[in-house]
Amino acid sequence: MLRIAIQKSGRLSDDSLKLIRECGISFISSSLKLKTESTNFPLEILFLRDDDIPGYVADGVADIGIVGQNVLVEEGMQHLTVEELGFSKCRLSLAVPKGDNYSSIEDLNGKNIATSYPNLLQSYLSERGVQANIHTISGSVEIAPSIGLADAICDIVSSGSTLISNGLKEVERVFKSQAVLIANKDLNAEKQEILEKLLFRIQSVQRAQR
Numbered sequence: 001m002l003r004i005a006i007q008k009s010g011r012l013s014d015d016s017l018k019l020i021r022e023c024g025i026s027f028i029s030s031s032l033k034l035k036t037e038s039t040n041f042p043l044e045i046l047f048l049r050d051d052d053i054p055g056y057v058a059d060g061v062a063d064i065g066i067v068g069q070n071v072l073v074e075e076g077m078q079h080l081t082v083e084e085l086g087f088s089k090c091r092l093s094l095a096v097p098k099g100d101n102y103s104s105i106e107d108l109n110g111k112n113i114a115t116s117y118p119n120l121l122q123s124y125l126s127e128r129g130v131q132a133n134i135h136t137i138s139g140s141v142e143i144a145p146s147i148g149l150a151d152a153i154c155d156i157v158s159s160g161s162t163l164i165s166n167g168l169k170e171v172e173r174v175f176k177s178q179a180v181l182i183a184n185k186d187l188n189a190e191k192q193e194i195l196e197k198l199l200f201r202i203q204s205v206q207r208a209q210r
């Protein structure tokens with residue numbers, strides 16, 4: 001039996017469950033249960049917070065998982081990636097108040113930047129020789145400039161409408177993300193074989209959608 005960790009409820013959940021079902025894997029899910037087993041494939045599904053998925057897979061609590069590259073790379077776990085899944089596409093971007101005169105990344109030298117992705121942001125700034133003060137906050141990042149907490153923010157953007165409604169403009173794209181399948185590095189032969197069967201089905205689903 002292979003154990004997969006997927007997000008319990010959020011932007012990855014529906015497409016993760018849809019992908020498993022499109023692979024012909026049946027299961028009964030209820031919003032109250034944190035664990036379910038497939039009725040026709042040796043797969044057990046765990047429902048977790050997305051932030052916890054890379055750690056659980058690295059530790060072997062789950063064998064495989066589905067998570068956004070933004071979370072995976074922020075946690076330094078990109079080596080676990082086995083397949084890009086093509087959904088939950090988004091980007092991590094820097095944004096400043098729309099009235100600011102922003103001309104280049106150097107304008108951020110010495111500025112306060114609020115983000116939930118300090119590692120991704122730090123490496124982007126360091127590669128460009130920019131020194132800023134990074135303030136790590138766990139949510140509602142977009143309101144930081146308007147309440148005087150920061151000069152700029154670095155957050156996930158997809159349509160861009162959240163930035164606009166908070167009076168911000170996107171000025172730099174820091175990281176491009178999509179959902180990926182990750183796997184523990186030390187799966188036994190039996191689990192490896194189930195993973196290969198699953199990967200084969202995922203790739204067939206993806207080919208059919210192209």
Ligand code: PRT
Pocket residue numbers: 007008009010011012048049050051067068069070071088089090155156157158159160161162163177178179
């Ligand atoms: O509860 P849990 O910790 O599991 O979930 P979460 O709240 O941390 O994550 P969730 O469900 O919001 O997002 C899960 C993953 O979906 C992220 O890690 C990204 O990989 C991906 N994703 C795709 C997004 C978005 N699109 C997205 N738009 N994650 C967040 N957003 C947010 C963003 O933070 C911002 O507040 O949506 C807002 C911007 O959206 P637009 O369309 O207005 O630009």
Ligand code: ZN
Pocket residue numbers: 049050051
């Ligand atoms: Zn999360």
